[in-house]
Amino acid sequence: MDGIEISMIRQIMSQAQGCVNLGLGEPGFPFPEVVLDEAHQILDEGRIGYTPNAGLPELCRQIHGYHGALESHKICVTSGSQEALFDVLFTLVGPGDEVLVPNPGYVSYPTVTRLAGGVPICYPLKGDDDFSFSPAALEKRISPRTRVIILSTPSNPTGRCLTLKQLEEVSRIARKRDLVLVSDEIYREIHYTKMPPHSITEASEDAVVLSGVSKMASMTGWRLGWVLGPAEVVDRVTVMHQCSSICASTLSQRAALKLFTPKGRQEVELQRSRHSDNFRFVTEWLDQHLEQPYVRPEGAFYLMLSVHSVDLESLDVSLELLKDGVATIPGSAFGSEGEGYLRVSFAGELSSVEDGLSRLKKGLGRLMLRNTVSVGARPDHPGRTS
Amino acid sequence: MDGIEISMIRQIMSQAQGCVNLGLGEPGFPFPEVVLDEAHQILDEGRIGYTPNAGLPELCRQIHGYHGALESHKICVTSGSQEALFDVLFTLVGPGDEVLVPNPGYVSYPTVTRLAGGVPICYPLKGDDDFSFSPAALEKRISPRTRVIILSTPSNPTGRCLTLKQLEEVSRIARKRDLVLVSDEIYREIHYTKMPPHSITEASEDAVVLSGVSKMASMTGWRLGWVLGPAEVVDRVTVMHQCSSICASTLSQRAALKLFTPKGRQEVELQRSRHSDNFRFVTEWLDQHLEQPYVRPEGAFYLMLSVHSVDLESLDVSLELLKDGVATIPGSAFGSEGEGYLRVSFAGELSSVEDGLSRLKKGLGRLMLRNTVSVGARPDHPGRTS
Numbered sequence: 012m013d014g015i016e017i018s019m020i021r022q023i024m025s026q027a028q029g030c031v032n033l034g035l036g037e038p039g040f041p042f043p044e045v046v047l048d049e050a051h052q053i054l055d056e057g058r059i060g061y062t063p064n065a066g067l068p069e070l071c072r073q074i075h076g077y078h079g080a081l082e083s084h085k086i087c088v089t090s091g092s093q094e095a096l097f098d099v100l101f102t103l104v105g106p107g108d109e110v111l112v113p114n115p116g117y118v119s120y121p122t123v124t125r126l127a128g129g130v131p132i133c134y135p136l137k138g139d140d141d142f143s144f145s146p147a148a149l150e151k152r153i154s155p156r157t158r159v160i161i162l163s164t165p166s167n168p169t170g171r172c173l174t175l176k177q178l179e180e181v182s183r184i185a186r187k188r189d190l191v192l193v194s195d196e197i198y199r200e201i202h203y204t205k206m207p208p209h210s211i212t213e214a215s216e217d218a219v220v221l222s223g224v225s226k227m228a229s230m231t232g233w234r235l236g237w238v239l240g241p242a243e244v245v246d247r248v249t250v251m252h253q254c255s256s257i258c259a260s261t262l263s264q265r266a267a268l269k270l271f272t273p274k275g276r277q278e279v280e281l282q283r284s285r286h287s288d289n290f291r292f293v294t295e296w297l298d299q300h301l302e303q304p305y306v307r308p309e310g311a312f313y314l315m316l317s318v319h320s321v322d323l324e325s326l327d328v329s330l331e332l333l334k335d336g337v338a339t340i341p342g343s344a345f346g347s348e349g350e351g352y353l354r355v356s357f358a359g360e361l362s363s364v365e366d367g368l369s370r371l372k373k374g375l376g377r378l379m380l381r382n383t384v385s386v387g388a389r390p391d392h393p394g395r396t397s
Numbered sequence: 398m399d400g401i402e403i404s405m406i407r408q409i410m411s412q413a414q415g416c417v418n419l420g421l422g423e424p425g426f427p428f429p430e431v432v433l434d435e436a437h438q439i440l441d442e443g444r445i446g447y448t449p450n451a452g453l454p455e456l457c458r459q460i461h462g463y464h465g466a467l468e469s470h471k472i473c474v475t476s477g478s479q480e481a482l483f484d485v486l487f488t489l490v491g492p493g494d495e496v497l498v499p500n501p502g503y504v505s506y507p508t509v510t511r512l513a514g515g516v517p518i519c520y521p522l523k524g525d526d527d528f529s530f531s532p533a534a535l536e537k538r539i540s541p542r543t544r545v546i547i548l549s550t551p552s553n554p555t556g557r558c559l560t561l562k563q564l565e566e567v568s569r570i571a572r573k574r575d576l577v578l579v580s581d582e583i584y585r586e587i588h589y590t591k592m593p594p595h596s597i598t599e600a601s602e603d604a605v606v607l608s609g610v611s612k613m614a615s616m617t618g619w620r621l622g623w624v625l626g627p628a629e630v631v632d633r634v635t636v637m638h639q640c641s642s643i644c645a646s647t648l649s650q651r652a653a654l655k656l657f658t659p660k661g662r663q664e665v666e667l668q669r670s671r672h673s674d675n676f677r678f679v680t681e682w683l684d685q686h687l688e689q690p691y692v693r694p695e696g697a698f699y700l701m702l703s704v705h706s707v708d709l710e711s712l713d714v715s716l717e718l719l720k721d722g723v724a725t726i727p728g729s730a731f732g733s734e735g736e737g738y739l740r741v742s743f744a745g746e747l748s749s750v751e752d753g754l755s756r757l758k759k760g761l762g763r764l765m766l767r768n769t770v771s772v773g774a775r776p777d778h779p780g781r782t783s
Contacts, residue, residue, distance in 0.1 A: 041443035057427035059618035090476045090642040097641040232445035232647030254509050255483040256476040260646045261618030
């Protein structure tokens with residue numbers, strides 16, 4: 012087992028007590044009231060038993076409709092989209108199979124690939140190019156051992172979305188090379204563009220989609236996600252899911268059904284508008300107060316802030332900033348292409364985000380000053396005279 | 398992927414609509430009121446986020462105390478004891494490693510072993526000997542490739558418990574041969590003996606225990622289980638758990654905490670007494686009304702009813718009984734040693750169990766009668782003249 016990237020985040024988070032948390036991977040808002048009311052009612056029935064392995068049939072139908080999926084597509088409801096990723100990779104990846112993962116990208120893509128016996132091969136998203144997705148750069152990494160391509164749109168950590176053209180291009184590549192596309196779309200409801208981000212389902216009939224309610228409805232602790240894809244894949248995923256957890260929480264499944272009602276859709280809209288408020292606040296604040304540039308996100312609730320101007324590795328910048336009382340995640344935790352950036356989460360309450368940004372500014376100022384002072388004499392680097 | 402045993406149960410259950418269900422693997426009682434009250438309160442807080450991967454520290458402490466575990470033992474809270482089993486086998490079992498599993502035994506032991514790349518090797522529990530556990534019979538199956546021994550006490554499907562002497566003996570064997578003992582004790586709170594069933598923790602400091610709240614508190618749909626074991630094993634299990642689902646449902650974790658209060662313990666007692674009522678009713682009913690013998694369970698909520706007197710395989714007996722409106726699970730679904738038996742679950746409401754037993758009696762009577770009539774002329778077997 013390999014957990015280098017995981018331990019980097021853990022190293023930060025274990026020292027982050029008392030800090031303002033801009034490292035968080037979850038929204039800080041209350042979950043929707045329709046969910047609250049429904050959950051109270053279900054509890055009062057007094058019995059919460061198993062559901063079918065693939066999930067409540069009515070929930071599967073709603074999810075199917077929500078994605079505008081094809082007749083030939085099926086759903087398997089999982090304990091969060093993390094289990095969706097796990098079950099899919101453990102179903103599709105055999106020993107030595109290569110999985111193309113974005114760099115920078117969600118820490119679990121390479122880790123779960125390795126656990127499944129596969130080999131993660133990174134395709135780069137270049138910071139110089141605002142972490143844009145390049146089908147050509149991806150295609151270069153395909154070998155005879157490649158089996159799966161993981162896409163992430165909107166991306167954690169960059170917040171960038173794939174265009175329809177990029178999705179069509181990568182889907183053409185996958186078809187040509189007989190590869191399975193797995194598109195992680197857990198952040199799709201959270202966007203700062205007029206139109207919602209495109210889904211791989213618009214470009215491919217064979218792709219597998221990972222999603223869930225955690226981010227769209229501030230329901231991370233409810234552990235409710237799903238896999239959508241061609242029946243022959245999802246049937247096998249469902250066997251894996253049955254073996255790994257029987258079914259997702261029944262209360263979560265039943266309560267989440269309400270998100271697909273008109274009232275539930277409205278509450279998801281409301282969550283989106285709260286994220287948009289945060290987005291506007293954070294980007295305006297950064298534009299005004301910070302000299303460091305950042306990559307403007309189109310979705311999700313993170314942004315990649317350049318710390319190239321600080322003469323330290325991003326891990327050390329994050330560790331230093333803890334002294335200023337703010338927790339961020341070093342970009343290198345998401346892969347080598349994340350080096351030189353910090354992932355700043357703006358999903359918390361606005362007042363807390365504002366506080367965190369002030370501390371960030373103060374901390375970066377302090378580090379920049381030290382830069383200037385210590386040119387030619389870096390007391391923090393062992394082996395050099397100070 | 399292999400799912401022969403799973404499909405046997407599914408074959409029955411898919412045809413069981415409208416039948417009285419004596420096939421169920423879950424209690425039919427309401428979950429405890431302390432859990433209900435606590436869950437309502439948590440919901441009203443409006444926020445349900447992630448917990449640490451291994452589970453809420455306070456819940457881990459309570460579970461640790463509940464098992465009377467050692468300082469050196471750790472807990473990882475999982476999405477039900479199914480995930481506990483999955484994470485443990487995927488952590489301990491490498492390609493080609495052999496895992497000793499009970500026959501008859503819970504369907505997932507061999508299936509998850511195979512998914513993890515291992516080879517399940519059955520050790521027999523003989524129906525002639527009331528499915529008693531024989532350390533000697535188990536020891537004979539150990540090879541240089543053996544890595545793990547799975548114990549199940551009380552057993553699903555037999556309801557038999559391992560004695561302290563048997564646990565000590567198997568723990569001596571495991572130590573001698575350097576094998577890991579994994580003891581599935583999910584049914585431990587449900588027993589029909591004066592004293593609770595013994596736990597492997599009484600005989601071994603190195604064993605891994607699987608348990609959870611599903612059966613003890615009628616909380617199957619809450620998906621809350623755990624792994625208890627030596628820190629070096631549980632730390633690796635926790636990485637697997639983090640990759641497979643991040644954390645168990647936060648609402649379930651927080652509400653389950655209440656089971657470890659004095660009031661919660663009382664409610665678990667109450668659940669046990671309801672199971673005991675069912676046990677007394679079922680055994681007395683069978684003693685009075687049915688000629689077929691059964692193996693008297695000491696725990697769990699199943700019994701193995703002999704159908705040797707019917708001239709059909711147990712799968713066919715189960716399928717036939719569906720016509721009489723009662724669903725049971727063929728013993729062969731749990732392994733070859735289960736052939737000749739039906740697993741009868743008595744965890745439902747008493748009135749429903751009684752109805753099911755009457756249908757069972759009628760059905761078995763019908764099949765016995767056909768036995769007599771069709772000697773030398775079996776119209777249901779193709780290829781023979783009727």
